[in-house]
Amino acid sequence: MTEPYYSDDLVTLYHGDCREITEWLEADVLVTDPPYGVGWESRHGDNRGPRARRGRTSNAVAGDDSPEARDGALVEWAGRPAVVFGSWRIPRPAPLRALLIWNKDGAYSAMCRSAFFTVHEEIYVLGDGFPMEGKPMRSVITTTEHRSQHTAAIGHPTPKPVDLMARLIDRCPPGVIADPFAGSGSTLVAAKRLGRKAIGVELDERYCEIAARRLAQGVLDFGGFA
Numbered sequence: 001m002t003e004p005y006y007s008d009d010l011v012t013l014y015h016g017d018c019r020e021i022t023e024w025l026e027a028d029v030l031v032t033d034p035p036y037g038v039g040w041e042s043r044h045g046d047n048r049g050p051r052a053r054r055g056r057t058s059n060a061v062a063g064d065d066s067p068e069a070r071d072g073a074l075v076e077w078a079g080r081p082a083v084v085f086g087s088w089r090i091p092r093p094a095p096l097r098a099l100l101i102w103n104k105d106g107a108y109s110a111m112c113r114s115a116f117f118t119v120h121e122e123i124y125v126l127g128d129g130f131p132m133e134g135k136p137m138r139s140v141i142t143t144t145e146h147r148s149q150h151t152a153a154i155g156h157p158t159p160k161p162v163d164l165m166a167r168l169i170d171r172c173p174p175g176v177i178a179d180p181f182a183g184s185g186s187t188l189v190a191a192k193r194l195g196r197k198a199i200g201v202e203l204d205e206r207y208c209e210i211a212a213r214r215l216a217q218g219v220l221d222f223g224g225f226a
C-alpha cells in the first residue's frame with residue numbers, strides 16, 4: 001500500500017508513476033489530461049516577458065514524446081467511463097462515445113510559427129453510464145484562455161481550468177474520479193469543489209506540491225484556473 005502524498009475527506013493524491021501506483025484503478029470514472037504524445041514544449045515557461053524567457057530551460061511534460069502514457073492508462077482502465085484530453089496530432093482512442101472540443105477563446109497567437117493557429121484541444125468521452133438527465137452538453141466548450149498568465153500563476157506548464165474540469169465532472173457517472181496524470185491537480189480541485197471523491201497520481205513531486213497546496217486551500221481556490 002503506497003503512502004499518499006496528500007489526503008483529505010474527499011481527495012487522495014499519490015506521488016509516483018501511475019503504471020506502478022494502481023490505487024486510481026479502484027475509482028469509477030477516469031477524468032484525465034495525460035501527456036498528449038506530441039513532444040510538446042512550452043513557450044510560456046514563465047510570465048516575465050520575452051526577455052526573461054530567452055535562455056530558459058525546457059518545460060516539457062514528462063512522457064509527452066509518445067502516446068504510450070495515455071494508451072497504457074486506457075488499457076488498464078479497460079473500457080470503463082472516461083473523459084480524456086488529447087490532441088488531433090495523434091490518433092484518437094476508440095471506441096469514442098463523444099468528441100468534445102475545448103475552445104480556448106483569447107488564446108494568444110504571437111508565438112505561433114505556422115499559418116494555422118490551433119486554439120482548441122480535443123476531449124474524448126469513452127465508455128458507458130453518462131447520465132442523460134437535463135439539457136445535453138454542447139460539444140464545443142469555450143473558456144477564456146490566457147495561457148502564459150495561468151501557467152505562471154499555477155506553476156505547471158499545461159494547467160486546465162478548474163471550471164472546465166468541473167463542467168466535465170458534473171456530466172460524469174456517479175462515483176470516485178481518477179486522475180492518474182494529475183499535474184497541478186485541477187481535476188482533483190474540481191472534484192472536491194463538487195463534493196466528489198477523487199484519486200490522483202503525479203510523477204513530478206513539484207506538481208504534487210502545487211496540487212496539495214491547491215487542495216488544502218479548498219474553497220479559497222478561486223478563478224477559472226485556480
Ligand SMILES: C[S@@+](CC[C@H](N)C(=O)[O-])C[C@H]1O[C@@H](n2cnc3c(N)ncnc32)[C@H](O)[C@@H]1O
Pocket residue numbers: 016017018019033034035036061062063069156158159160161180181182183184185186187201202203204207
Ligand atoms: C498534461 S499534464 C496534466 C495537467 C493537469 N491537468 C493540470 O491541470 O495541471 C500531464 C501530467 O502527467 C504527469 N505524468 C507523466 N507521466 C506520468 C506517469 N507515468 N505517472 C504519473 N504522472 C505522469 C506529468 O508530470 C504531467 O504533470
